Amino acid sequence: MKRLTILGSTGSIGTSTLDIVAAHPGRFKVEALTAGTNLDLFARQIREFSPRLAVVLNESLAAELREMLPAAGRPEIMSGVEGLVAAATLSETEMVVAAIVGAAGLVPTAAAIKAGKDVALANKETLVTAGHLFMELVERHGVKLYPVDSEHSAVFQSIEGHRSVDIARIILTASGGPFLNTPAEKLQRVTVADALNHPNWSMGKKITIDSATMMNKGLEVIEAKWLFDVPADKVAVNIHPQSIIHSMVEYVDGCVMAQLGTPDMKAPIAYALSYPERVTTGIKPLDLTECSGLTFFKPDVGRFPCLGLAYRALADGESMPAVMNAANEIAVEAFLQGRIGFTGIAGLIEKVMDSHCPHDLGSIADVLEADCWSRAKTREFLSS
Numbered sequence: 001m002k003r004l005t006i007l008g009s010t011g012s013i014g015t016s017t018l019d020i021v022a023a024h025p026g027r028f029k030v031e032a033l034t035a036g037t038n039l040d041l042f043a044r045q046i047r048e049f050s051p052r053l054a055v056v057l058n059e060s061l062a063a064e065l066r067e068m069l070p071a072a073g074r075p076e077i078m079s080g081v082e083g084l085v086a087a088a089t090l091s092e093t094e095m096v097v098a099a100i101v102g103a104a105g106l107v108p109t110a111a112a113i114k115a116g117k118d119v120a121l122a123n124k125e126t127l128v129t130a131g132h133l134f135m136e137l138v139e140r141h142g143v144k145l146y147p148v149d150s151e152h153s154a155v156f157q158s159i160e161g162h163r164s165v166d167i168a169r170i171i172l173t174a175s176g177g178p179f180l181n182t183p184a185e186k187l188q189r190v191t192v193a194d195a196l197n198h199p200n201w202s203m204g205k206k207i208t209i210d211s212a213t214m215m216n217k218g219l220e221v222i223e224a225k226w227l228f229d230v231p232a233d234k235v236a237v238n239i240h241p242q243s244i245i246h247s248m249v250e251y252v253d254g255c256v257m258a259q260l261g262t263p264d265m266k267a268p269i270a271y272a273l274s275y276p277e278r279v280t281t282g283i284k285p286l287d288l289t290e291c292s293g294l295t296f297f298k299p300d301v302g303r304f305p306c307l308g309l310a311y312r313a314l315a316d317g318e319s320m321p322a323v324m325n326a327a328n329e330i331a332v333e334a335f336l337q338g339r340i341g342f343t344g345i346a347g348l349i350e351k352v353m354d355s356h357c358p359h360d361l362g363s364i365a366d367v368l369e370a371d372c373w374s375r376a377k378t379r380e381f382l383s384s
């Protein structure tokens, strides 16, 4: 029985994780759940999975949640960062599923590692903003870090049994998102609804917009660099609109290992939870005879400048990836609120990066400071 804390249980990754837990009741036990503001769903999850600790965004939501649940059998209810850290470090928990979106995932994920918990990592912003610090923490505390992101799970599965010195390239695949074939002049006028209409994956709003701008792939290049300890020039991106190959590893002898499957996040989540074993997921088996041709081509960084910005952030290093990530979070939020157009997202991030002088990040506190600086700068540009 593996005992779990799920950070962000009401999100897209969180609910898929709970689907897997529900399908394997003898195998996983939920000890703690955390959510932001969706109390109706959260209360249903608490009734179904009976965690000992439940955490929401703030104290007024916590009070509301207490009212919604019968006193008998009610879990301890906490709130805020203190609650997230308590859930991440709970003594009963063996593995923490880090599925909060954005930089808010940093502090609880670091706390989990320091408390010796294995981590199933969905929150890619953690490695983007503080990759060197997190990989150092993982090493120092002897915990396991399992990727949940489908591309990184594919790479993880494609390097098993191989020596890392033999890796020539990691090739991340990208669907290209809803605007893969949209001409540059039309990108300026696409709507929020167009951008949220992802062709292959059903995900939370922020990552769906990141997929449309291809910042998601940029964040994943940075994530891959840290997870697999390879330089940026060894991480390539191929557009593969069918999302059947989830990523590949090319070796020095020219052989390429790939992982394939029906696109469904339950597969990488289940592998992270059950590694090295495999459990059923209910995903439709892949029948390649039903796939009408798999295609691959190079990304167009002219139309999708966010991908280039991510490579630039990686090359600049130090605080730049954290600054880019925070600027992206604010820019995506502004796009979702209708304050800027789609192409304005990359423009805004670039302006913030141009005005930043990268510096060393020695601690999580330094990362949060760079994150804060970038948010303030981005808001300043937004309102001017």
Ligand code: NAD
Pocket (backbone or CB within 6 Å): 007, 008, 009, 010, 011, 012, 013, 014, 034, 035, 036, 037, 038, 057, 098, 099, 100, 101, 102, 104, 122, 123, 124, 125, 148, 149, 150, 201, 202, 203, 204, 205, 206, 207, 265
């Ligand atoms: P989502 O928006 O659907 O869910 C996010 C969860 O985090 C929710 O439970 C929400 O309540 C909680 N949350 C949000 N802000 C919070 C805050 N400030 N404090 C505490 N809790 C907060 O997001 P998602 O699509 O499930 O993505 C989660 C993470 O996984 C992201 O980092 C994303 O990049 C990554 N990821 C997602 C997918 C996917 O298919 N959805 C795939 C790969 C990686």
Ligand code: MG
Pocket (backbone or CB within 6 Å): 149, 150, 151, 220
């Ligand atoms: Mg991904």
